[in-house]
Amino acid sequence: MLQFLVRRLVVALLVTMTVMTLAFVLTRLSGDLAISIAGPNATQADVEAVRKAYGLDRPLVAQFFDWVTRAATGDLGESYFFKTRVSNLIAERMPVTVTLGLTGLVIALLVSLPLGILAAVRENTGFDRAVQVVALLGQAMPSFWLGLILMIVLGLQLGWLPISGTGSWQHYVMPGIVLAFSAIPALTRLTRAGMIQALGSDYIRTARAKGLSRASILLKHALRNAAIPVVAIAAVQLGFMLGGSIVIEQVFALHGVGFLAWESIGKNDFPVVQAVVLVLAVIYIALTMLADLMNAVLDPRLRG
Amino acid sequence: MSAVAVSAGPRRGWRSASTWIGAVIVGLAMVCAVFAPLLVPHDPFLQDLGKRLLPPFWMQGSSPDHLLGTDQLGRDYLSRLIWGCRISMMIGVTVTVVSAVIGIAMGVLGGFLGGKVDDAVLFAITTRLSIPVVLVALAVVGLLGSSMTLLVITLGALLWDRFAVVARSTTMQVRNLDFVAAAWCAGCSRLRILAGEVLPNIASHLVVVATLEIALAILLEAALSFLGLGVPPPLPSWGLMIAEAKDYMFFSPWVIVIPGVALFVLVLGINLLGDGLRDLFGARSA
Numbered sequence: 018m019l020q021f022l023v024r025r026l027v028v029a030l031l032v033t034m035t036v037m038t039l040a041f042v043l044t045r046l047s048g049d050l051a052i053s054i055a056g057p058n059a060t061q062a063d064v065e066a067v068r069k070a071y072g073l074d075r076p077l078v079a080q081f082f083d084w085v086t087r088a089a090t091g092d093l094g095e096s097y098f099f100k101t102r103v104s105n106l107i108a109e110r111m112p113v114t115v116t117l118g119l120t121g122l123v124i125a126l127l128v129s130l131p132l133g134i135l136a137a138v139r140e141n142t143g144f145d146r147a148v149q150v151v152a153l154l155g156q157a158m159p160s161f162w163l164g165l166i167l168m169i170v171l172g173l174q175l176g177w178l179p180i181s182g183t184g185s186w187q188h189y190v191m192p193g194i195v196l197a198f199s200a201i202p203a204l205t206r207l208t209r210a211g212m213i214q215a216l217g218s219d220y221i222r223t224a225r226a227k228g229l230s231r232a233s234i235l236l237k238h239a240l241r242n243a244a245i246p247v248v249a250i251a252a253v254q255l256g257f258m259l260g261g262s263i264v265i266e267q268v269f270a271l272h273g274v275g276f277l278a279w280e281s282i283g284k285n286d287f288p289v290v291q292a293v294v295l296v297l298a299v300i301y302i303a304l305t306m307l308a309d310l311m312n313a314v315l316d317p318r319l320r321g
Numbered sequence: 322m323s324a325v326a327v328s329a330g331p332r333r334g335w336r337s338a339s340t341w342i343g344a345v346i347v348g349l350a351m352v353c354a355v356f357a358p359l360l361v362p363h364d365p366f367l368q369d370l371g372k373r374l375l376p377p378f379w380m381q382g383s384s385p386d387h388l389l390g391t392d393q394l395g396r397d398y399l400s401r402l403i404w405g406c407r408i409s410m411m412i413g414v415t416v417t418v419v420s421a422v423i424g425i426a427m428g429v430l431g432g433f434l435g436g437k438v439d440d441a442v443l444f445a446i447t448t449r450l451s452i453p454v455v456l457v458a459l460a461v462v463g464l465l466g467s468s469m470t471l472l473v474i475t476l477g478a479l480l481w482d483r484f485a486v487v488a489r490s491t492t493m494q495v496r497n498l499d500f501v502a503a504a505w506c507a508g509c510s511r512l513r514i515l516a517g518e519v520l521p522n523i524a525s526h527l528v529v530v531a532t533l534e535i536a537l538a539i540l541l542e543a544a545l546s547f548l549g550l551g552v553p554p555p556l557p558s559w560g561l562m563i564a565e566a567k568d569y570m571f572f573s574p575w576v577i578v579i580p581g582v583a584l585f586v587l588v589l590g591i592n593l594l595g596d597g598l599r600d601l602f603g604a605r606s607a
Contacts, residue, residue, distance in 0.1 A: 028447065035448045043457060046464050053464075153596070157589035159540055161547050162563055162581035169574050260453030264544050278456055279548065282463035290460050297453040305451070 021313055029302050036298040037088060040291040041081055053285045054097055071097070088295065094288035098281065103292045107274060113183055114266070114273035118259045120189045121196030122251060129201050130247070133208025134240065140213055148209070152202040160261075164195045164268040181270040192269045196262060200254040207250055211243030218242075245315050249308035256301035340597025346590025353403050354410035361400035362388070365557050369395035377575055389579055392562070393569055398576075401557035402583055408558045409539045409587060412473060416538035417531050419477025424484025425527060431485070432492030433515060442489060449482045455544065462550040472551055476538055487530050491523040498522075525602035532595030536588045543584055559584045 044050070051068040052059070059067070068074045072083070087094065093103040136148040171191060172180040179188050215221060216239050224234045263275030270276075274293055281289035353360060369391070376383045377390040377398070384390075389398035431442030461475045495501060496519070504514050543560030545551030552558035554565070559580040566576035 028444070031444065032448045032451055035444075036451060039448075039452065043460055044464070046461065153589065153592055156592055157536070157585050159543055159560075159581060159584050159588070161544055161560075162577065162584065165563070165567065165570060165577050166581070169570060173571055261455055263453075263455050263459070264548065267548060275456070279459065282460050282550070285464075294453060294456060294460070297456065298451045301451045301453070 018313070022310070025306055025309060029306055032302055033295075033299055034085070037085055037295060038081075040294040040298075041084055043294065044287040044291045045077070050285075050287060054287075084291070088292075093292040093295070096281070096286055096289050098284045098286045098289075103288050106277060106289065107292060107296055110272060110274045110277045113271050114259055114262055114275060116189055117192055117196060117262050117266070117271060117273060118255055120193030121200065121258050121262075122255050124193050124197035125200040125204055125254070126251060128197065129204035130208055133205045133247075134212055134235065136205070136209045137212030137216060137243075138235065145209075148205060152205050155198050156202045158198050160195050160199060161264050161268050163198060164192065164265060167191045167194065168269075183271055188269075188271070192262075192265050192271060195265050195268075196258050199261060200251075200258060203250065203254065204247060208243060208247050211246055212239055215239040215242045245312065249312050252304045252308040252311070253301075256304040259300055260297045337597070339593045340600075343590045343593025343595075343597055346586060347594050350406055350410055350587050350590065353406040355407075357403050357407040361397075361403050363397035363400045365396060365400040365404040366555055367396060371395065374569060374573055374576070376573065377579065380575070390575065392566060392576065396557075398579060401562060402559075402580060405557045405559040405562060405580065406583070406587070408469075408552060408556060409542065409584070412469070412476075412542045412552075413535040413539040413591075415473045416476040416480060416542075417534045419473060420479075420481040420534060420538075421484050421527070421531060423478065424481030425488045427481070428485040428488025428490075429492050429515060429519060429523075432489040433496055433519060439489075442485065446482055446485050449479070452479070454479050455541070458541070458545055459548060459550045462545065467550060467553040469552060469556075472542065472545070476541060480534060480538060480541075483530050483534065484527065487526050488523060491526045492519055495519050495522045525598075529595055529599045529602065532591055532598060536591040536595070539584070539591070540588055 051064050051071070051073050054071065055064045055067045072080065075083075084094070091104060093107070095101070096103050096106055099106055132148050132151070136145045139145050168180050168191065171178045178191050179185070182188055221234060221239055224238050229238075259274075262273060263279055265271070266273045266275040267279055274296070278290060278293040280286075281293070372384070372387070372391050372395040373393055375387050375391040375395075378385075378388050380390075387397050387399065389402060392398055392401065427442050427445060431439040458472075458475050458479060462471060465471055501514060501518050504518050509517070542551055542558065543563075546558040546560030547564045549564060552561055554561060562580040563577050566580075570577045
């Protein structure tokens with residue numbers, strides 16, 4: 018187990034370093050950063066001043082090592098636009114994104130667990146088919162568009178929920194629903210498949226033979242086994258949701274990390290862009306590692 | 322992002338019906354895409370400020386000349402919708418070709434050669450999955466300026482993971498089968514075995530992945546264009562149409578309903594067709 022853990026950690030570290038490199042290369046793609054930062058009306062002298070001030074006159078390799086060594090200690094540099102530490106900016110915005118992600122995940126689980134279980138129990142009935150259609154519809158739904166439609170219907174016409182902003186918990190309901198849509202198809206299918214497999218196994222037949230109640234068989238025996246992969250995928254889905262929330266944050270004007278990144282791209286604020294890429298990647302890496310560990314703890318065969 | 326193979330049950334009839342629906346939708350979209358210049362009733366770029374925001378045919382005050390109405394600049398909505406279909410399909414197909422080349426090459430090599438090469442491929446897949454796609458695509462387009470070519474290359478370079486995963490696992494299954502051993506014995510070269518024995522036998526799985534990727538690329542392009550960092554205006558990408566119409570949606574909801582429904586139906590059609598193909602080929606991956 019320890020060996021598994023160590024190997025997993027080493028891979029995670031290597032992936033993080035690769036992402037750091039990619040994030041650095043990404044922000045240098047446009048060529049001369051100083052010209053972009055100084056703006057279209059800058060003179061040659063301005064550009065030179067910017068180049069010096071931001072340390073962009075140093076060799077690329079030196080800049081790269083600077084970024085990596087500082088990032089390793091949690092120092093993500095300073096924002097060109099906000100003139101504050103990038104780590105503070107991200108820490109300030111992170112609660113909004115995490116709240117949104119968790120709301121989305123909870124809604125997704127609340128929908129897909131019951132749907133998946135019922136579809137499995139009634140395999141190959143009209144209900145099962147209907148659930149699969151719902152999953153297909155969810156997969157095809159453009160999230161930003163669903164957000165706008167909900168704003169029109171729930172926000173404007175019915176007046177149930179606020180349209181944008183972050184004032185209260187109600188503000189997270191609509192974006193949460195939209196974000197949940199992206200995870201519901203995968204989670205529902207996985208729950209259904211896991212439950213079908215569990216319900217067909219010997220220990221369920223034993224439980225039936227013992228005369229246990231239907232609810233007890235379903236929830237205590239079958240679901241517990243079917244839930245392992247679902248919980249693992251839910252962790253990975255949360256990672257995807259946090260990375261993908263950039264679109265939804267923009268639609269609902271939620272000032273989270275995704276919104277920050279979107280603003281910063283528009284302002285050529287490179288330190289923020291590369292830091293957000295890195296932070297989102299690290300969160301995803303941590304979540305997948307968590308999922309792997311959960312699987313390994315619960316299923317020793319996977320530790321090999 | 323994993324899906325589980327649907328168990329083939331006694332619902333064949335329903336399955337094949339949904340496949341047909343998918344095929345019809347995709348067929349129509351392809352006709353629109355290829356013949357867009359012939360099909361559009363008006364020039365999709367022609368502005369007529371005297372006829373702004375005309376409603377579509379089922380509403381009061383519509384004009385028989387503009388079946389789906391006009392947008393905020395008086396451009397014919399039906400024409401823009403058809404032209405947008407061309408853009409969506411073009412992006413979907415070209416992005417998938419780029420990502421297929423990258424992903425299949427990596428997956429097949431990793432699965433076939435194993436060892437260090439496979440470790441490297443697995444590492445690349447893991448790294449790729451940890452990168453937030455939308456953010457990186459936005460950043461690239463934002464830094465380099467928006468153009469169709471850049472968008473296709475960027476998305477292609479980001480969406481190869483599923484091709485690699487499926488190509489790798491299916492190659493591993495095929496690698497140890499008897500006909501590959503027979504080819505080795507017959508003295509075939511590595512390249513010949515890869516191209517002549519492995520690829521044809523994993524192709525059906527890859528076709529299924531390709532349909533899913535086209536759908537994904539179309540959705541992503543729409544999202545990026547919606548955020549203003551995808552297809553450059555005045556091209557009528559559906560995502561861009563929704564973004565441009567957003568300011569008017571509370572008064573005339575149809576301006577965002579029409580392109581959104583088109584996007585939804587097209588992606589649904591591609592997914593239905595993909596699911597049908599999966600059943601047909603009996604593929605268990607993707």
